[in-house]
Amino acid sequence: xxxxxxxxxxxxxxxxxxxxxxxxxxxxxxxxxxxxxxxxxxxxxxxxxxxxxxxxxxxxxxxxxxxxxxxxxxxxxxxxxxxxxxxxxxxxxxxxxxxxxxxxxxxxxxxxxxxxxxxxxxxxxxxxxxxxxxxxxxxxxxxxxxxxxxxxxxxxxxxxxxxxxxxxxxxxxxxxxxxxxxxxxxxxxxxxxxxxxxxxxxxxxxxxxxxxxxxxxxxxxxxxxxxxxxxxxxxxxxxxxxxxxxxxxxxxxxxxxxxxxxxxxxxxxxxxxxxxxxxxxxxxxxxxxxxxxxxxxxxxxxxxxxxxxxxxxxxxxxxxxxxxxxxxxxxxxxxxxxxxxxxxxxxxxxxxxxxxxxxxxxxxxxxxxxxxxxxxxxxxxxxxxxxxxxxxxxxxxx
Ligand SMILES: Cc1cc2nc3c(=O)[nH]c(=O)nc-3n(C[C@H](O)[C@H](O)[C@H](O)COP(=O)(O)OP(=O)(O)OC[C@H]3O[C@@H](n4cnc5c(N)ncnc54)[C@H](O)[C@@H]3O)c2cc1C
Numbered sequence: 001x002x003x004x005x006x007x008x009x010x011x012x013x014x015x016x017x018x019x020x021x022x023x024x025x026x027x028x029x030x031x032x033x034x035x036x037x038x039x040x041x042x043x044x045x046x047x048x049x050x051x052x053x054x055x056x057x058x059x060x061x062x063x064x065x066x067x068x069x070x071x072x073x074x075x076x077x078x079x080x081x082x083x084x085x086x087x088x089x090x091x092x093x094x095x096x097x098x099x100x101x102x103x104x105x106x107x108x109x110x111x112x113x114x115x116x117x118x119x120x121x122x123x124x125x126x127x128x129x130x131x132x133x134x135x136x137x138x139x140x141x142x143x144x145x146x147x148x149x150x151x152x153x154x155x156x157x158x159x160x161x162x163x164x165x166x167x168x169x170x171x172x173x174x175x176x177x178x179x180x181x182x183x184x185x186x187x188x189x190x191x192x193x194x195x196x197x198x199x200x201x202x203x204x205x206x207x208x209x210x211x212x213x214x215x216x217x218x219x220x221x222x223x224x225x226x227x228x229x230x231x232x233x234x235x236x237x238x239x240x241x242x243x244x245x246x247x248x249x250x251x252x253x254x255x256x257x258x259x260x261x262x263x264x265x266x267x268x269x270x271x272x273x274x275x276x277x278x279x280x281x282x283x284x285x286x287x288x289x290x291x292x293x294x295x296x297x298x299x300x301x302x303x304x305x306x307x308x309x310x311x312x313x314x315x316x317x318x319x320x321x322x323x324x325x326x327x328x329x330x331x332x333x334x335x336x337x338x339x340x341x342x343x344x345x346x347x348x349x350x351x352x353x354x355x356x357x358x359x360x361x362x363x364x365x366x367x368x369x370x371x372x373x374x375x376x377x378x379x380x381x382x383x384x385x386x387x388x389x390x391x392x393x394x395x396x397x398x
Contacts, residue, residue: 002027005394006183006192008171008206010037012147012382013374014198015154015165020386021394022161029192030158031185033170038151040276041200042379044344046225046256046267049073049083049143050377053090054244054251057110060360061377064388066112068381069141075383076145079153082259086238088142089124091133091328097243098135104243105137115140130235132330142239144259147379154383171199174209174368181367194367196389201275201347203372212365216349216357216372217294220275220287221250223267223344224315226325226337228255233263235329235336242328248307249348249356249375253314253324265325265337267344270315271308278343280315299354349373362389369393 005021007014010032021028034040049072055061076083092101108116117138119127124136155165169185174195176182183190199206204218228236241254250269257263271291274284291297301308314320319334326332349357349372360381361373369389378385 003193004029004191006031006181006190006195007198008183008195009198009200010034010151010155010165010167011040011042011198011200012038012151012154012379013200013371013385014196015151015158016382016386017196017198017389018158018163018165019154019161020383020390022158022163024390025161028158028163029190030163030165031169031171031183031190032165032167033186035168037155037165037167038148041344041347042151043148044278044342045147045376045379046264047144047147047258048088048239048256048380049145050380051088051113051139051142052111052377053088053104053108053113053116053137053139055107055111055377056358057107059358060388061358061381062111064360064381064384065377067387068377068384069143071383072145072150072380073143075150075153081146081149081153083143083145084259085141085143086257087127087138087140088239088241089119089128089131089136089138090241090243091124091131091136092243093133093328095134100243100246101135101137103246108137108139113139113141128237128240130331131240131328133328144239144256146259171206171209174206176210176366194394195369197368197370198374200374201345203347203370203374204349207363207370207372210365210368210370212363212368212370215352216361217290218275218347219291219350219356220272220277221269221346221348222272222277223250223269223346225264225266225342226321227339228263228265229336229338232333232336233257235331236263240328245307248304249358250346251376253321255325255329264342268311268315268321269346270311272345276345278345294350295352296350296354300350300356303354346375347373348375360385362393364393
């Protein structure tokens with residue numbers, strides 16, 4: 001009988017994996033706990049199609065982001081979905097940041113970022129007239145999209161090619177016998193020959209169901225956005241980013257002109273008190289206790305307490321958030337930041353030693369393939385991650 005593969009998770013990665021399987025005429029069923037696809041990270045992100053500026057050359061992130069960007073662009077053109085190359089300017093505001101900007105420029109060139117240009121302060125102001133800084137790099141092909149719509153369109157392809165997407169079924173238990181995996185959900189039981197787990201913020205919880213290593217654990221980091229008042233959106237043409245701190249896996253508060261022409265400011269990065277905790281008031285004692293008692297917690301706290309305290313203060317006190325954003329857009333006024341409504345929670349994998357995993361990470365346990373770390377730029381890279389998983393793991397007999 002033909003092989004039947006189960007995919008847990010209806011975010012962009014799970015749906016892209018299912019589409020790749022269905023397009024190869026492999027029988028596939030996706031199981032998603034929410035009533036729509038793209039309800040978590042995929043539907044709560046910055047909508048940026050990254051061009052590969054930051055990632056260690058040769059890493060999975062570098063390779064799959066570059067391939068994924070092209071696949072995303074072609075897919076959007078093919079499906080008539082919005083894809084806008086608004087371009088990204090990474091701005092250094094002082095001499096210390098110039099050293100880091102140089103490193104980003106070197107990495108970008110090694111990663112083959114298309115059209116990358118180093119800019120003087122004067123050249124930078126031709127692209128983004130309201131920015132203040134001493135130098136910048138510009139990536140003209142960094143784009144913006146709507147990842148929730150892309151995921152819906154990928155899901156349509158899955159169904160057209162005979163795949164199934166089951167919504168509103170939470171996976172509660174997984175058991176294995178020789179040659180069969182049984183997945184028990186909130187309403188049904190399913191049998192598969194193989195399983196691919198793309199559960200984002202819950203990936204370690206699902207990994208534990210099959211007896212995989214509890215490490216890496218997922219540490220949820222919330223990213224909060226402010227809108228930019230409609231009368232002030234002329235301050236930003238495309239995307240304006242700070243030079244990121246290399247000790248930290250996030251890119252710093254930035255300005256993005258979104259695919260529907262709105263400008264948002266953010267995201268910051270604060271520890272979330274629940275895996276799917278979109279506000280400070282969403283608290284899970286189980287998730288918070290799990291993070292606090294993880295063996296790596298003291299090492300992480302020691303290394304990042306200063307940055308953590310700064311991010312938490314800026315989340316709680318608008319003037320501090322505003323001060324961060326104004327560093328490179330000095331005309332910004334506090335009243336320009338309006339309606340702090342949107343937020344997303346990042347699934348960041350975290351080792352026992354307290355280290356935050358930088359690269360995408362995949363584990364194989366018998367017939368189960370587990371995506372254990374798929375943070376940014378995994379939305380950009382999703383279709384390339386899908387091909388990578390199929391070529392690397394599905395070719396091997398379980
Ligand atoms: C604030 C923020 C900004 C970001 N900006 C960008 C960006 O600009 N560009 C970019 O490329 N990336 C960005 N990212 C990262 C990107 O959004 C993620 O890497 C990507 O969406 C991961 O997709 P996923 O399918 O792995 O996870 P998710 O989208 O989180 O999907 C996982 C799915 O698994 C389901 N699930 C979990 N457990 C179970 C269970 N037990 N049973 C059934 N279903 C289950 C969940 O309900 C969820 O739908 C950002 C992320 C955040 C949070």
